[in-house]
Amino acid sequence: MDCNTCDTAPAVVINKPEVVQVALTISDKAKEMLGSAFGDDRSHALLVGVLSGGCSGYMYDLQIVESTDQDCQELKVDGFRVLVPNASSHLLDGIEIDYVDRLMGGGFKINNPNASSSCGCGESFA
Amino acid sequence: MGIYKLDSYVLIIRGKDRLSFIDGLSTNKVEGNCSTVFTTTAAKIIDLVDVIDMGDFIAIVGHQPYKDNLIQHISKRVLNQDISIVDISSNNSVYLSTEDIVVGDKITKRNTWRGYLLVAPNSEVIESNMSEDEFSEYRVENMIPHQGHEITPSVHPLACGLGDLVHEAKGCYIGQEILARMRSRGRQGKELVKQTNPVEGATTKGKTHSLAIVRKKIE
DSSP: OOOTTTTTSOBOOOOOOOOOOOOOEEOHHHHHHHHHHHTTOOSSEEEEEEEEOSTTSEEEEEEEESOOSSOEEEEEETTEEEEEEGGGHHHHTTOEEEEEOOSSSOEEEEEOTTOSOBOTTSSEEO | OOEEEEOEEEEEEESTTHHHHHHHHBSSOOSSSEEEEEEOTTOOEEEEEEEEEOSSSEEEEEEGGGHHHHHHHHHTTOSSSOOEEEEOGGGEEEEEESSOOOOOTTSEEEEETTEEEEEEETTSOOOOOOOHHHHHHHHHHHTOOOBTTTBOTTSOGGGGTOGGGSOSSSOOOTTHHHHHHHHHHTOOOEEEEEEESSOTTEEEEOSSEEEEEEEOOOO
């Protein structure tokens, strides 16, 4: 394989979508659950991101982090620090973070107006 | 039998997320050298690719006419991952050898389910000594589906003989729910068969036998 020419071979253009200033909401139940997860320590942040993959092409990624090396926008929502990576901001504008209290399939859920479809487990969307 | 020149593209993917990125979007477990299939949400084929692990990067080799759709499919899913993609198709040619042959250092050789895949820089001359008819005969004899014949955007991998490339236990990928349901319910609809000529609707015609995708008989 001629890899010495990789530098001169054409790079596949990966179109980076425009960064959107994200607005998001957190449901009362999700606030309650986040409150018990964070406790009184609000130095940590909720990272709301998107990974490629999953049944529908994109997967939500929720993490509690102190900081991240991702290029993020920081929001203050109901007293919580929320970090949204700029690379996935176009997929996350307008979402509601909800919490579903169920024995099976329960937990944090994202209601996303940008999603045209979601997979059964709710973790993946297109 | 010989060596056949494929109509292929070669993309180089670099970055620490290169394997997990391809793994998350295709049917097989991608941990190194393998073949895997990219599918739509309806589980229809975008392309079958051979993944060649070159150590600090991977190459994916697919069917040239399907390149644009594949690039469109994967490039919009590069979000935060450490991924860069370079197209080296114009600098290299791709061959399939039915036998294990000795090649020079500049030629990359991988043993795949279809035969030995050879990726050669344009400076290295490899003589293609199989005609298209001979390649078809080889494929019919060994029931090897090929892009543009059996492997097309209108079928899913289970229908065209690529079931071995659909991993049963890996996590989610695009099209997985449909393929898993087909398998678990035994309803894959169609299947690849080799039949004695004449074969109605043959996808690849051989001298005495042909390949065709037919509705699977319910047992």
